[in-house]
Amino acid sequence: MGKEQKVVIxxxxxxxxxxxxxxxxxxxxxxxxxxxxxxxxxxxxxxxRINSFAKEFDPQPFHxxxxxxxxxxxxxxxxxxxxxxxxxxxxLVESEFNPAGGIVGAGFDELRWPRPVRPGDELHLEIEVxxxxxxxxxxxxxxxxxxxxxLNQNGEPVQISVGNLVVKRRPQALT
Amino acid sequence: MGKEQKVVIxxxxxxxxxxxxxxxxxxxxxxxxxxxxxxxxxxxxxxxRINSFAKEFDPQPFHxxxxxxxxxxxxxxxxxxxxxxxxxxxxLVESEFNPAGGIVGAGFDELRWPRPVRPGDELHLEIEVxxxxxxxxxxxxxxxxxxxxxLNQNGEPVQISVGNLVVKRRPQALT
Numbered sequence: 001m002g003k004e005q006k007v008v009i010x011x012x013x014x015x016x017x018x019x020x021x022x023x024x025x026x027x028x029x030x031x032x033x034x035x036x037x038x039x040x041x042x043x044x045x046x047x048x049r050i051n052s053f054a055k056e057f058d059p060q061p062f063h064x065x066x067x068x069x070x071x072x073x074x075x076x077x078x079x080x081x082x083x084x085x086x087x088x089x090x091x092l093v094e095s096e097f098n099p100a101g102g103i104v105g106a107g108f109d110e111l112r113w114p115r116p117v118r119p120g121d122e123l124h125l126e127i128e129v130x131x132x133x134x135x136x137x138x139x140x141x142x143x144x145x146x147x148x149x150x151l152n153q154n155g156e157p158v159q160i161s162v163g164n165l166v167v168k169r170r171p172q173a174l175t
Numbered sequence: 176m177g178k179e180q181k182v183v184i185x186x187x188x189x190x191x192x193x194x195x196x197x198x199x200x201x202x203x204x205x206x207x208x209x210x211x212x213x214x215x216x217x218x219x220x221x222x223x224r225i226n227s228f229a230k231e232f233d234p235q236p237f238h239x240x241x242x243x244x245x246x247x248x249x250x251x252x253x254x255x256x257x258x259x260x261x262x263x264x265x266x267l268v269e270s271e272f273n274p275a276g277g278i279v280g281a282g283f284d285e286l287r288w289p290r291p292v293r294p295g296d297e298l299h300l301e302i303e304v305x306x307x308x309x310x311x312x313x314x315x316x317x318x319x320x321x322x323x324x325x326l327n328q329n330g331e332p333v334q335i336s337v338g339n340l341v342v343k344r345r346p347q348a349l350t
Contacts, residue, residue, distance in 0.1 A: 057261035059268055060277045073279055073341065081280055082264050086232035086257040093234055102235045104248055105256055107287030113280065166248065 026100040028170035029142035032132045040095040040125035043087060045079055047119035053083045078116035084123075084159050085111070088150045091125045099144065100168040106143060110162040115152075122153040130162070134169065142167050201275040203345035204317035207307045215270040215300035218262060220254055222294035228258045253291035259298075259334050260286070263325045266300045274319065275343040281318060285337040290327075297328040305337070315344050 047066070054063030058080035061068040069077040093103055117123070131145035143164050150159035222241070229238030233255035236243035244252040268278055292298070306320035318339050325334035 053261075056265070058264045058278075062277065073276060080261075080264070082257065082261040086228075086255075086261065089233045089255070089257050090231070101248060102237065103233075105288065108283060108285070110283070111286055112282030 026098050027167075028100045029132060029134065029144070029167045030170045032099070032129050032144055032167070034129055034131055036129040038095055038097040038125075038127040040091040040097075040127070042122050042124040043091060044120065044122045045083070045087065045117060047077065050077060050079045050083065050117075050119055053086075054080050057082055074116050076116070077119060079118075079121075081113045081159070084113060084117050084150060085161075087123060088125065088148060088159055088161070091123065091150075092127065092148065095125060095127065097127050097146075099165060100170075101141075101166065104166040106164040106166050108161055108163045109145075110160065112161075113159050114157050117152065117158045121158070123150055123158065125150055140169055142169055201273050202342075203275045204307060204309065204319070204342045205345045207274070207304050207319055207342070209304055209306055211304040213270055213272040213300075213302040215266040215272075215302070217297050217299040218266060219295065219297045220258070220262065220292060222252065225252060225254045225258065225292075225294055228261075229255050232257055249291050251291070252294060254293075254296075256288045256334070259288060259292050259325060260336075262298060263300065263323060263334055263336070266298065266325075267302065267323065270300060270302065272302050272321075274340060275345075276341065279341040281339040281341050283336055283338045284320075285335065287336075288334050289332050292327065292333045296333070298325055298333065300325055309344065317342050317344055 051064055054060065062072040062074040062078055063069075063080050063083075066077045069075075089103070097103075126149045128147045129144055130147055132142065134142045144167050145162065145164050148159075148161045148163065149157050152158050226239055229235065237247040237249040237253055238244075238255050238258075241252045244250075264278070272278075301324045303322045304319060305322055307317065309317045319342050320337065320339050323334075323336045323338065324332050327333050
């Protein structure tokens with residue numbers, strides 16, 4: 001385990017399109033619409049943290065040992081998919097997406113890793129709102145269906161997810 | 176971040192039903208059948224690691240700060256869903272499930288967290304094989320569809336996943 005990860009967030013790399021004048025303002029359910037896209041910062045992943053994450057959470061040869069990994073389905077050292085998922089969350093939390101109440105996952109319809117994440121890869125996100133709906137049972141909440149693509153430095157997807165997030169509705173004005 | 180997690184694997188708690196005489200022997204595609212169930216060891220999660228995981232990967236108040244968390248949808252400190260997912264992977268890798276070639280996820284059809292994981296919770300798995308099929312394009316591989324329930328010390332599910340795993344076929348005997 002040992003050294004903790006140094007997540008390198010490169011500021012200024014966000015590409016969000018909504019509220020460019022105030023990217024830090026939380027968005028309520030009413031502020032989202034299908035087709036909206038948001039970007040993220042970027043971070044790099046190094047071999048040492050791939051290994052230490054795997055030692056704690058996913059101790060398998062293709063995540064732990066560069067030489068042994070060459071003999072596996074990954075044909076070389078690769079990050080645990082859960083490490084990629086966790087880094088994706090970090091990028092999502094710090095992106096301009098910023099839903100009111102935080103990023104609260106109700107569950108995923110899809111989660112897959114189309115290609116390995118290698119030591120030195122630099123990751124960023126493309127976030128797209130697919131659906132927006134009010135909750136029938138909870139008047140103060142709604143659900144967003146969001147597709148998040150995690151891309152490497154070559155623009156190739158390393159993780160694709162379609163998830164449902166709980167988002168607060170805008171507080172009603174008193175009338 | 177700081178302290179690394181102490182994962183407490185309680186040995187002897189596994190409940191796998193296949194190959195009880197030799198739980199460490201890898202299973203090929205041909206050794207799996209729908210309806211097979213496997214258990215896992217147990218591990219506990221503490222507040223300090225909930226906080227440090229969140230600081231690195233999911234920096235939101237409900238994972239970071241006990242007091243602030245009481246004002247959120249979680250009504251108290253809860254582990255990041257990605258922390259629960261990563262711990263589930265650790266339990267799965269060290270369980271009697273043991274597919275040949277390792278636990279290699281091709282993707283998930285479902286992943287959700289029905290209730291929060293709290294500091295001090297002890298987690299274990301119930302793993303069930305749903306489908307077994309040979310690959311059409313890769314003669315040496317097949318796919319398992321597996322449902323994994325992560326349960327707390329009260330037997331309540333904290334994570335449910337349905338995932339597809341790549342598993343090696345048994346090497347053919349020469350004839």
